[in-house]
Amino acid sequence: MELLFLGTGAGIPAKLRNVTSMALKLLDERGSVWLFDCGEATQHQILHTSLKPRRIEKIFITHLHGDHIYGLPGLLSSRSFQGGDSEVEVFGPKGIELYLKTSLSISGSYLKYPLKITEIEEGVVFDDGQFRVEALLLDHGITSYGYRITEADRPGTLLAGKLEEAGIPPGPIYKKIKSGEKVTLENGSILDPSDYLGPRQKGRIVAILGDTRYCENAIRLAKDADLLVHEATFAAGEEAMAHEYFHSTTAQAAGVAIKAGAKKLCLTHISSRYDRHASRELLEEARGFFESTDLAEDFKEIVLPLHQP
Template sequence: MQITFLGTSSGVPTRSRNVSSIALRLPQRAEVWLFDCGEGTQHQVLRSELKVSQITRIFITHMHGDHIYGLMGLLASCGLAGNPSRIDIYGPPKLDDYLKACGRYSQTHFSYPVKVHTVRPGLVFEDEEFTVSCAPLTHRVPAFGYRVAEKDKAGRFDVDRAMAMGIPPGPLYGKLKRGEVITLSDGRIVNGADLCGETQIGRKFVYCTDTIYCDAAVELAQDADVLVHEATFSHQDAELAYQRLHSTSTMAAQVALGAQAKQLIMTHFSPRYAPGNSIGLDDLLAEAKAIFPNTLMAHDFFTYEIPRRQVEALAVTR
């Protein structure tokens, strides 16, 4: 699992930062999932190492323009770039109406199926490898944070050892791979867990924007390997954050701390902190690190590989 930031500015683009979008790359299945799709996202994808043809799912947090204005253009281009088999879009109420209106007034017709799913708090997607859930955030319009959880995988099954024990290949191997306990024809009892390596703990990615600090974000981000959280304002501009229902750098850090996340990556920065101003982005980073030291600051095209956890490390922390 690898995340690439395609836009890290809030409200409007700047010369160095586009508006909101993050790509989650799943190389094991040759898929890319997008989270938000601000204006110019398709241009950012073209400038990155991502492939438009691999986009299969798009998750929208809320209906503000800096998070959705690039969606219709991207969908139209996807059809011209290789006719994907299907794209599923998840988002708040009115997202489907918005896309239908865009298509109607621009006379745009997709050459592939596009399915829009209106999300509600809880599970929004599940397959054999992943679950995606969402929770309501606190913003001026309905907004949702998303949590992608990779399912735990059984350790590698030791076929050679099973054969040496005289266990015949076939259906029994499938049960042992799942960690089940079986009884052989000669009466021996074999625990499948003894023939499998260490369980691979699934990774967890959480994306929260736009929102002021809220308990729902802390709950959604519990034990996340990576929490991406907006940090529109400096702590010194907290009053603005409360007025506009956005987070400060310290609020993002408090969410990460309360959730016991492993890594915080801040994004969605106000252009007011551009170089040369009295408060800069380095100040926001210092504010956050004072509360949650394991904090990074995103920039456009920053890529982060979500590491796998070690079972031994989990045992120590628990």
């Protein structure tokens, strides 16, 4: 699992940062990519990476401000010409369906794959047993969601030596035990997988928040997260301005990470007012509150390793 930032700026494209989009790469886990927001020129950014649009399975939109959605119709259209034939599901606030259907219809765009659009409310918006995605409302003036992605716990390591000691030769039984299935042997005895598996491997948690003021739902979404992605449109000390414009400061983002017990914080949605040097100052500022903080940059990738049992 890796999180690749495709755009990390705020409001408008800039030379240093494109507008918001990030890709959660789940290639090892499910052979697919999930996008979170799709600002203008996201598909151009993808051209500079190894991402394949045909791998995009789901797209989660936090809110309907242009810097988070203007790249979506173009990306969906281009995917048809890039070998994409599998279904794409778009999740987002009420209005995303009208926006997409109108854009694609008026432009005469034809998709060669099924497009499913789900307008969400608070709660669990996706759960297939492997990953669960929850959404909660944030505080941004318009409807803006944050997402919490939780990976299911994995079975523990197969204790093959213990099975061999029990007289069970390698074969299909090992696979059944590894998957957590009880096995009845020919002699009628039952193998309980819990006796032949190591401790379960805890699943990873990623919290990706849309634009927001400091709020309690951000803390709930980030509870014990391995990675929290939080906007930092303003520097510490500019809380009054951040509140006026429905955004957050570096200090407020760090405060969410601290209260939530997140393991790592990554700041994004950086205003074009901050050049490369000033952006580093934002990072050091946040680290003064929460040491395990990183700064998102276009094409930066954060690897989320498996938990060790």
